[in-house]
Amino acid sequence: MNFTLQRFSGSRAGRLYCRADKRLRIHAAERRDAFMWKTDDRVLASTAIIGHGRGWEMQFHRHGSFECSVVLEGSGYFQSEGGPAVSIEAGHVVLIPPNVIHRYWTGSSIRFGVLQAERAEPETMKLFLAMAAKDRADYRLLYLSPGELDEYERLFRSWIRAVSQPLKQREQVVHAWLRLLLLTLAQSADSRAKPLSIASCADYIRDHLGEPVPIGELAKRAGVSESSFRRLFHETYGVSPKMYLQNCRLAEAQWQLRVSDKPIRSIAESVGFLSIHAFSAWFQKTAGMAPAEWRKRQRGGMDDGGESGT
Numbered sequence: 001m002n003f004t005l006q007r008f009s010g011s012r013a014g015r016l017y018c019r020a021d022k023r024l025r026i027h028a029a030e031r032r033d034a035f036m037w038k039t040d041d042r043v044l045a046s047t048a049i050i051g052h053g054r055g056w057e058m059q060f061h062r063h064g065s066f067e068c069s070v071v072l073e074g075s076g077y078f079q080s081e082g083g084p085a086v087s088i089e090a091g092h093v094v095l096i097p098p099n100v101i102h103r104y105w106t107g108s109s110i111r112f113g114v115l116q117a118e119r120a121e122p123e124t125m126k127l128f129l130a131m132a133a134k135d136r137a138d139y140r141l142l143y144l145s146p147g148e149l150d151e152y153e154r155l156f157r158s159w160i161r162a163v164s165q166p167l168k169q170r171e172q173v174v175h176a177w178l179r180l181l182l183l184t185l186a187q188s189a190d191s192r193a194k195p196l197s198i199a200s201c202a203d204y205i206r207d208h209l210g211e212p213v214p215i216g217e218l219a220k221r222a223g224v225s226e227s228s229f230r231r232l233f234h235e236t237y238g239v240s241p242k243m244y245l246q247n248c249r250l251a252e253a254q255w256q257l258r259v260s261d262k263p264i265r266s267i268a269e270s271v272g273f274l275s276i277h278a279f280s281a282w283f284q285k286t287a288g289m290a291p292a293e294w295r296k297r298q299r300g301g302m303d304d305g306g307e308s309g310t
Contacts, residue, residue, distance in 0.1 A: 045065075045115070045116065045117040045118070045120075045174055045178065046065075046114075046115075046116050046117075047113075047114060047115050047116070047159070047160060047163075048112075048113075048114050049072070049111065049112070049113050049114075049156070049157070049160070050111070050112055050114060051073075051074075051109065051110065051111040051112075052076075052106055052109065052110050052111075052112075053106070053109050054106060054107065054108050054109055055106065055107075056076075056105065056106045056110075057103070057104070057105035057106070058103055058104045058105065059103055060081060060101050060102065060103045061101070061102070061103065062100060062101045062102070063098070063099075063116065063118075064098050064099060064118050065098060065116040065117050065118040066095075066096065066097055066116070066117055066118075066120075066125070066128050066129075066132070067094070067095070067096040067114070067115070067116045068093065068094070068095055068096075068114075068115045068116075068128070068181070068185070069093075069094045069096075069104075069112050069114050069115070070093050070094075070112065070113045070144070070149075070152060070153075070156070070185075071088050071089060071090050071091065071092045071093075071094075071110060071111070071112060072090060072111045072112060072113050072149070072153055073090050073109075073110070073111040074089070074090065074106070074108060074109045074110035074111055074203070075087065075088065075089040075090070075106070075107070075108060075110060075200060075203040075204075075207070076088055076089075076104060076105060076106040076107065076108075076110040077104065077105050077106070077107070078094055078102065078103075078104055078139075078141075079102065079103055080096075080100060080101065080102045080138045080139050081100075081101035081102065081138075083138065086141060087204075088110075088141070089196070089197075089200045089203065090146075090149060090197075090200070091143055091144040091145065091146065091148075091149045092141060092142070092143060092144075093141070093142040093143065093144060093185055093189050094139065094140075094141060095128070095131055095132035095139060095140045095142065096132070096138075096139045097129060097132050097138070097139070098118075100138045100139060102138075102139065107203075107206070107207030107208075108203055108206055113152075113153065113156045115156075115178075115181065117178055120178050120179075121175050121179070123179070124175065124178050124179045124182065127182050127183070127186065128182055131182065131185070131186055142185065142189035142190065143189060143190050144185075144188055144189055144190075146197075148188040148189070151184075151188070152184060152185070152188065155180075155181065155184060156181065159177045159181060162177065163177060196218070196221040196222045196223075197222070198222065198229075198232050198233055198236045199236070201218045201221070201222055201229075201233070201241075202233075202236075202237065202244065204218065205241065205244060205245050205248060206248050209245070209248055209249050209252055209270070209272055210269070210270065210271060210272040212245075213241045213242055213244075213245050215229065215230070215241060229241075246286070249271040249272060250283075250286050250287065252270070252271050253267055253268075253270075253271050253279075253283065253291070254287070254294070256270065257291055257294060257295040257298065258295070258298045258299075264276060264279070264280070264291050264292060264295075267279075267291070268280075
């Protein structure tokens, strides 16, 4: 049996695991490296630590391998075909059996530890399917506490280092690591949702700029009272949740004005203003000038030919 290791970097790794956006602050090696193990031209397992930036999307797809994707940092969304969209954040474990149609996408940035295996020893496959089939027929979502997540990420990095080196009996080593990673998750992960962190609540606000801040809902998901949520948020970010939303709206509006040719009306709607006049008045008060003038100055005084925004 011809068992080989292939290491991919740069654009080819991007084709395997989707492009990593440079706006996500992760190590260069994590953006570029992916590993694949093949026997007689058949993929046995592939793995990577990979990051994606704001606006990334992996369309509905399926593959013949089982998938275990752990969110190491950031937040995003997961959906199986015909099912509801599910919010995922750091500590979430997505277990997907073979041939299940699914997709991922982000609102901000996200970093995964991805593991896929098409063929594993029978006991390992039995363990995975037992873990993956308890909640739904098509996937299962588990949760790791921050401490458990740190331990799993250290183990996952050790697995990548171990199997990327020249090894005797490589196939046995890969199968042993697959089983160890799954056993670790089976012992540590929980099907009960952990409370959202304040940082995850901030991620939610950034991903929903067109909506009012749902203080009551976020406080409930964080497991605290509304007054405690406001206090904890202010201690973390130095502003109230409402002011944090306004700051994010301004940053997003300025970014779109600077790098795009979108009409000001469209930009206003994307950050939660139904009226261009209300947006322009708010922008003037917050940034000190009308949006059209701000865009013009950012472009060196050149007229963008768009709406005046006044």
